[in-house]
Amino acid sequence: MTASQSLDVSGIVRAFGPARALDDFSLSVAPGEFVSILGPSGCGKSTLLRVVAGLEDADAGTIRIGDRSVRGLRPKDRQIAFVFQSYALYPHMTCRQNLAAPLVMRELSPFGRNRLVGRLVPGSGAVRRAIAERVERTAALLGIEALLDRRPSQLSGGQRQRVALGRALIREPRLFLLDEPLANLDAALRNRTRGELHDLQRRLGTTTLFVTHDQAEAMAISDRVVVMFAGRVRQIGTPDDLYRNPVDLDVARFLSQPHLNAVGAALIANTLPSLRVRGTPVARAGGVVAFRPEHARVMEAGRGLPFTVRRAEHAGSDAHLFVALRDGTRCVARIPSETIADWPRGRHGILAFDPEAAWIFPAPEGDAGHAPHLSVVA
Amino acid sequence: MSRRLASALGNLLLIAAAVATVLPFVYMIAVSLAAQGTVYEGSLLPSPSLSAARDNYAFALTQVPLLRYMLNGAVVCGAILVLQVLIAAPAGYALAKLPFFGRPVLFAAVVLGLMIPMQVPAIPLYVAIAHLGLLNSYTALVAPFVVSVFGIFLFRQFFASYPDEVLDAARLDGFSEFAIVWRLMLPAAWPAVAAFATISVIAHWNDLYWPLVVVTRADMMTPPLGLAAFRASGESVGNVGALMAGGVMVTAPLVVGFVFAQRHLIRGLTLAAGK
Numbered sequence: 078m079t080a081s082q083s084l085d086v087s088g089i090v091r092a093f094g095p096a097r098a099l100d101d102f103s104l105s106v107a108p109g110e111f112v113s114i115l116g117p118s119g120c121g122k123s124t125l126l127r128v129v130a131g132l133e134d135a136d137a138g139t140i141r142i143g144d145r146s147v148r149g150l151r152p153k154d155r156q157i158a159f160v161f162q163s164y165a166l167y168p169h170m171t172c173r174q175n176l177a178a179p180l181v182m183r184e185l186s187p188f189g190r191n192r193l194v195g196r197l198v199p200g201s202g203a204v205r206r207a208i209a210e211r212v213e214r215t216a217a218l219l220g221i222e223a224l225l226d227r228r229p230s231q232l233s234g235g236q237r238q239r240v241a242l243g244r245a246l247i248r249e250p251r252l253f254l255l256d257e258p259l260a261n262l263d264a265a266l267r268n269r270t271r272g273e274l275h276d277l278q279r280r281l282g283t284t285t286l287f288v289t290h291d292q293a294e295a296m297a298i299s300d301r302v303v304v305m306f307a308g309r310v311r312q313i314g315t316p317d318d319l320y321r322n323p324v325d326l327d328v329a330r331f332l333s334q335p336h337l338n339a340v341g342a343a344l345i346a347n348t349l350p351s352l353r354v355r356g357t358p359v360a361r362a363g364g365v366v367a368f369r370p371e372h373a374r375v376m377e378a379g380r381g382l383p384f385t386v387r388r389a390e391h392a393g394s395d396a397h398l399f400v401a402l403r404d405g406t407r408c409v410a411r412i413p414s415e416t417i418a419d420w421p422r423g424r425h426g427i428l429a430f431d432p433e434a435a436w437i438f439p440a441p442e443g444d445a446g447h448a449p450h451l452s453v454v455a
Numbered sequence: 456m457s458r459r460l461a462s463a464l465g466n467l468l469l470i471a472a473a474v475a476t477v478l479p480f481v482y483m484i485a486v487s488l489a490a491q492g493t494v495y496e497g498s499l500l501p502s503p504s505l506s507a508a509r510d511n512y513a514f515a516l517t518q519v520p521l522l523r524y525m526l527n528g529a530v531v532c533g534a535i536l537v538l539q540v541l542i543a544a545p546a547g548y549a550l551a552k553l554p555f556f557g558r559p560v561l562f563a564a565v566v567l568g569l570m571i572p573m574q575v576p577a578i579p580l581y582v583a584i585a586h587l588g589l590l591n592s593y594t595a596l597v598a599p600f601v602v603s604v605f606g607i608f609l610f611r612q613f614f615a616s617y618p619d620e621v622l623d624a625a626r627l628d629g630f631s632e633f634a635i636v637w638r639l640m641l642p643a644a645w646p647a648v649a650a651f652a653t654i655s656v657i658a659h660w661n662d663l664y665w666p667l668v669v670v671t672r673a674d675m676m677t678p679p680l681g682l683a684a685f686r687a688s689g690e691s692v693g694n695v696g697a698l699m700a701g702g703v704m705v706t707a708p709l710v711v712g713f714v715f716a717q718r719h720l721i722r723g724l725t726l727a728a729g730k
């Protein structure tokens with residue numbers, strides 16, 4: 078087992094034509110750390126992994142693995158394992174051959190690899206036996222012994238994912254790069270697998286970069302999460318950190334899926350002139366006030382923002398109530414599902430929220446402070 | 456009703472075409488089995504006789520070195536095929552998957568090359584081979600064909616749809632670019648390989664033009680050239696049966712091979728065409 082390695086990525090730029098997929102991207106990962114890269118589709122997550130792996134050249138910036146620059150090193154010499162979203166198994170090889178491939182290509186000479194001539198190359202028999210043994214051990218670790226003689230086309234998505242993982246960890250890499258490895262699994266399997274992935278990483282202690290566009294996934298298994306938009310780091314922190322203290326409205330929205338309320342500070346100041354959000358008087362703040370549906374309450378009367386009910390969505394024990402404020406701003410409140418009948422369409426009420434669980438953010442660019450149709454993340 | 460009629464007509468047309476294609480072969484076999492005199496007696500198919508058949512085949516095998524021709528054909532076709540694949544597979548891979556300067560131009564040149572018949576470069580090739588003193592050699596029969604633009608084109612079309620992420624995975628796993636071609640791409644493209652092999656072998660086994668240009672010695676002749684020489688030599692004058700027996704023996708390996716390969720051939724070609 079190679080010791081865990083740190084990863085330092087600094088000032089990476091990667092442009093495709095005029096568009097920058099990575100724009101001055103920097104990140105430090107401690108040895109053994111599990112870091113998620115979270116961002117919307119197309120923000121450059123895969124490009125980042127590909128640049129770190131050496132599959133793509135950076136236009137600028139440096140990458141260091143364990144204090145050594147990897148500049149000029151070919152992908153195979155970087156000792157990095159990559160799990161692709163499509164799993165990228167070798168289609169005409171059995172799972173056993175898939176698992177063995179990285180070892181066969183590294184540890185046997187071109188002649189030793191050949192099934193016919195290989196027996197004549199001195200020493201290759203011992204290497205072959207060692208490889209077979211490591212394949213068995215890795216298969217046992219992942220519980221895929223029974224699949225070894227099948228081809229990828231004969232496996233389910235979850236089984237393929239396991240084989241891909243096995244092929245990645247069999248050569249004991251310095252760094253794991255996982256590109257949305259769970260995205261193609263169904264919901265139940267995804268939740269189970271992400272737990273197992275986390276356990277496995279803890280057991281092996283290998284430094285890991287895990288790419289996902291699913292905030293729940295990132296929050297569930299990471300030591301730290303990097304939120305990225307348009308090729309840039311927007312915020313780095315522990316899951317709890319990000320959830321409680323997002324730096325801006327984009328991050329708050331991304332981490333509050335499916336819904337985040339954003340109400341113009343002016344509207345709130347009109348109705349509740351003395352309200353303070355975490356100590357800051359809203360009346361003087363400007364921008365938008367953001368809060369989550371679970372921190373909002375609806376009442377028949379009282380102090381708060383008047384609204385009209387648009388519709389309700391049942392979600393098990395809770396329900397989401399979609400309302401429109403007086404200026405048209407859409408908001409969502411979480412209510413107990415047994416109270417759905419109290420809030421028929423068109424009914425008027427008052428929306429209140431916990432000011433200690435809300436944030437004041439500058440209005441998003443090109444937005445005068447309340448854009449009714451943008452204020453709820455769909 | 457009219458649809459049925461149309462399909463019946465269509466079938467009739469196909470049957471007619473099939474009969475027209477097969478008939479010469481049937482006639483060739485029939486003549487090869489018949490006695491000397493009976494061929495021109497006027498019946499559509501001469502009647503076979505065992506002793507005549509034995510004479511015809513024995514004559515063809517003893518009067519000309521037919522087995523030698525067939526060995527030459529096998530060596531030439533085998534060498535051409537192996538070298539063609541060795542060159543076309545990496546070239547097709549580069550054109551399909553490796554971004555490099557001038558790739559579109561090069562690919563256009565390959566497509567253009569598909570349209571140039573063998574007769575165009577024949578004279579310069581002949582002059583070069585003659586100057587090198589290589590007339591009447593396997594090299595002369597093989598060398599002009601080792602770069603097959605058709606093979607490059609076919610492999611490129613096949614390789615283009617191979618998933619890029621698998622190639623990236625392979626590069627991380629330590630495959631060299633050549634290892635990618637031989638260990639990943641070619642095994643995945645075996646229908647294309649089978650189709651290409653069939654087409655190449657048929658073309659070069661049957662080729663009369665090029666051997667006629669560079670071979671004059673009997674011991675270097677390929678089957679079609681050998682048969683032509685046999686017919687021209689006067690040995691076969693009046694002995695159509697022996698000539699046809701030679702034709703049957705020269706054609707048989709191809710027919711047998713095609714029967715085995717036809718499923719792959721069709722699959723390989725339809726896959727390539729569908730891309």
Ligand SMILES: Nc1ncnc2c1ncn2[C@@H]1O[C@H](COP(=O)(O)OP(=O)(O)O)[C@@H](O)[C@H]1O
Nearest residue numbers: 093097098116117118119120121122123124125
């Ligand atoms: N090979 C490429 N050629 C051109 N543009 C690319 C290429 N790879 C990625 N891009 C662009 O770079 C951006 C980031 O892509 P990617 O890293 O795949 O995003 P993500 O993985 O976050 O969805 C996208 O806008 C994409 O269109």
Ligand SMILES: [Mg+2]
Nearest residue numbers: 122123124256
């Ligand atoms: Mg991606």
